Every structure is written in structure tokens, then in C-alpha cells.
Amino acid sequence: MKLTLIFSIFFVITESFSFTKDTILIENVNIIPMTEEIVLTNQRVFISGGKIIRIESSKEPLSYKVNITIDGSEKYLIPGLAEMHYHYRSDNIESDLKLLLANGITTVRNMAEFNGQDHMTIKERISTGDLLGPNYFTTGPYLTANNFLTIRDVESTVEDHKKKGYDFLKLADNLPLPIYLKLIEECQKHNLKIIGHAQRDLPLEFSMRMNSIEHIEEFLYLKENNSKKELYKYSDQELKNLAIKLRNSGIYIGTTLTVFDFINKCLNDSTFTAFKDDELLKYLAPDQRNVWLSEKNDYRKLKEKEFNGVKAPVLFQEYFNWMKKFTKVLFQNQVSMLTGSDTYGMVIVGFSLSKEFSFLQDAGVKPYQILLASTVVPARYLGRYGVQGTVTVGKNADLVLLGKNPLEDIQNINSIEGVIAKGKWIDRTDISKMLKEVEESFN
């Protein structure tokens, strides 16, 4: 009996180290595993069959044959990043996927299926390897009150989501209470995650029944109950208490500071004009550029508007400052946060995630906390922590190799030396080539 047990353990261990011809070795690298705030120096990482199969010290004698050796000296290996608020707007999914991968993003959540789009096919093509791209998750259509006029509409919408296989139902509007309650109940019954904007006309507790609230901005428009003041008028202590309530509810919150910054920049002539000189403009589809850089951009109409006697540009800047302050409180109190930039307007796919990271760092969030919100927390949220989110044995080889330590300054996330997506090594030359192809496709 004992003998069998020992034998079977031995068998399992050798089985999990299946070295094959495609084995990649990253030699002498510093690992940021994301299991704790730690850097493991001088490590050797073996990747095979799309998985991390072994990690050992580089001081050990090398006793395995490998196909590709990557010099990891003075470089940092982190889990692939998650862009949790992505919108696909061009007609060129290949270009978007390249932009995401080039920026170290190996998990992406598309936040709406607009008319004419078919995100389940994109998801399918990525999962079968027909398209190289990040692990792809998607909501169904962008749903508003018009989609839910009756209880029957609620039932049929949820049924439709289950039939099509969407990962999430996205709600982006206020609903009458009976309709909202029915929708929450139907989603629970069918095990469908309901996410999106908050119910701004209802006390916050109702919105906490969703799986995630997708913008910190939503909290600008909320109250805890009808008699109470707006959250953005709360004292520091009240904000802390609120963050603890959110944490204890288990809800996840998407950040999306970048898109709010974009809106602010549209309200100011000089920052709006500066968009034209943005060197990343070449990575935005021409039809999008034409709309957002012109006066057709709807946010330009807001610039002369006043709200309660305050000019929109001033008010929105105050809002943004409050959002950053609240962001810090949410992170400090261990609310489950998800990094997302909201690739809309001039928020450029792929590149916008590091911008989001910079806003979070400016808000006072520590780099390790930011990385958690882009690796471990999204993995848990997506039900994928068993296979992604950390650099540890047995996890999928979705990794980013950086030239500088991101724990010292989150902007070091831009020092990408290479990306491993589904076990495939994409080096600096491949990345430059991918970016060039995108630029040409958008010419």
C-alpha cells in the first residue's frame, strides 16, 4: 500500500515535467510571482506545452534539453496583464489583438457587443488557435432600459445570453426596481454574471448585488440611501467605511480612470488639440480618428455647459480628483479591483493599460497593488486562478519579460523585452513587426 502511494506520487511529478522539443527556457531571470510582494532572483523558468513546467535556481546544473533559451539576466518576469475594459471598435480584430499582446496583455474582457460584431466567434477563433490573441472574455450587447420593458424581456435576454454563451451580461442603464430585481434573480438562476454601470437612482446596496461595477466614475452618481448625501461629499472616514462595506460584499470594481481623463481633455481646447500630436494616433483606426479629433466629438459640446453654476471643465476636473482619491481608498482597504482603461474615444487599445497604471500610481496606489488588480484579482474574478495570474509551476505560460522592475515604478511596465502568450515567445523584433503591421493596416 505504502509502496503504491510513493510510486503514484513519483509518477505524477514526472508526468508534470514533460519536456518536449518546444521547451523554452528563461535563464537567470528575476521572477515577480505575485503570490506575495517578493522578487525571486536568478531563477530558471521552463515552459512547455503552453505551461510553466519547472522553476529552479539558475545555480543548479542545467539538466534538461531546451529548444529556445532566453537570457533573463537583470530582467523581470511577471504574469501577463489583464485589460478588463476593452471595446473593439474597428473592423480589424487582428490589429487590436496585436496591440494588446504588444503591451503585455494576455487576458482581455470585451465590454459590449455592438451591432454587426460577433465576439463569440472571436473568442472561439482565439481559443482554437486560429487567431493569436489574449484569453478573450466578452459581454453580450450593451443593454439599456429599452431592452427591458417587461419581465418577459428580462427572461428572454438572459436566455439569449446563455444560449449564445456570453461570459457576462452588461447592463448600462437605470431600470425600474421590479425589472432590476427580476434581472438579478434571473442571472443568478442561470449562473450568468451581471456587470456594468450602477443603478444610479437606487441606494448603492442594490448595485452591490452585481458581480462588478465597471467604472469608479459610477460612485460619483450614487448615494447610500435617499436621504443621505452624495458619496463624493463624504469625509475621509465615511469613504473608508464605504470601502470596507464594498470589500465585505465581495464585489469587484473596474478602474477606468483613463477614459475619464480623455473626456476631461476634450473639454479643454489645448489638451483637445494636443491629441493630434499624440504619437500613438497611428494605432487608432482612421474612421475613429476622424470622429474623435473633430468637433463631431460629442464631449466637445459639453465644454461650455454649466452644472449647478459650475462650468463643466472645472466640475469634471474636480470629479477626476475625487475619483483618484476614492481609488486610493478602495485599494488601501483591499476592495477587489480590476484594471481596465475603457478603450473608447482617444483611449488607444493596448497602450492605454499602462496609462491606467500611471493614473493609479498618481492616485497613490502602490505598484504591487496595481499589478494584483491586473493579474491575480482578474484571474480569480474570471474563475481562472487555477491556471493564470501568477508565475508558478503548472500555470499557463502567459508572461511578460520586463527590462526594469515594475515594483519600483509602475511605469517600468513599458520596458517590455518580450511577451509569452499561450507558450509562444514574442520577442522585441516580433513586437515591432506587429506594431508596424497595425500602423499599416490603419493607414
Ligand SMILES: [Zn+2]
Ligand atoms: Zn465601456
